[in-house]
Amino acid sequence: MAEDGGSSGASTTFPQQCSALRKGGFVMIKGHPSKIVEMSTSKTGKHGHAKVHLVGIDIFTQKKYEDICPSTHNMDVPHVTRKDYQVIGLSDSYLSLMDDGGNTREDLKLPDGDIGKEIEKKFDNEDSFMVTVLSAVGEESVIATKVQN
Known part of the structure; x- marks a missing residue:
């Protein structure tokens, strides 16, 4: 039976043959x-x-990870979604975000490193900007910022 794309109970990954994966x-x-x-x-070895x-x-x-797998075997591919949010607030290192439907959320932490510093700087300068949130396997993280048009 085919699995529907709904998130309720749907798997966070799907199998794909190794040879079908792409850079x-x-x-x-x-x-x-x-x-x-x-x-x-x-190349194909002695055992085919x-x-x-x-x-x-x-x-x-x-972080960098490496793996080797026979081309005919399946590997898990995560369902990855990207969503852009407007940054409307920042308090106690949590972001206040609003999506294009006007829904707000305040459960995402300010990321560490350069992106976190960039968000703080833009917020302090009162710039109007968006963040891109990537989610996969039950985790979510801000991975980029972009100027709002």
Whole structure:
């Protein structure tokens, strides 16, 4: 039976054959949702399976992970969604965000590192800007900012 795209009880990942994965796509490497940055396939060996060597960057922590898998085997691919929110507030290192439907949320922490500093700076300057929130496997994180038109 086909699984519908609804989020209630739907799996956070789906299987995809290793040979069908593409650079720039997403895959679970060692339990981490990662964006594929490098991919190479070795020749068929004595026992008949070509191997795919994957290098991915964790979409939340930016850590690098590697994996090798036979091209005919399945790997888990995370359901990744991106959503843009307008930043309307910042308090106790939590962001107040509003989506394009006017719904607000205040459950996302200010990210660490450069993006967090950039958000604080733009907020202090009273710039009007958006943040891009990436969500996968039950985790969410702000990954980018952009000027609001």
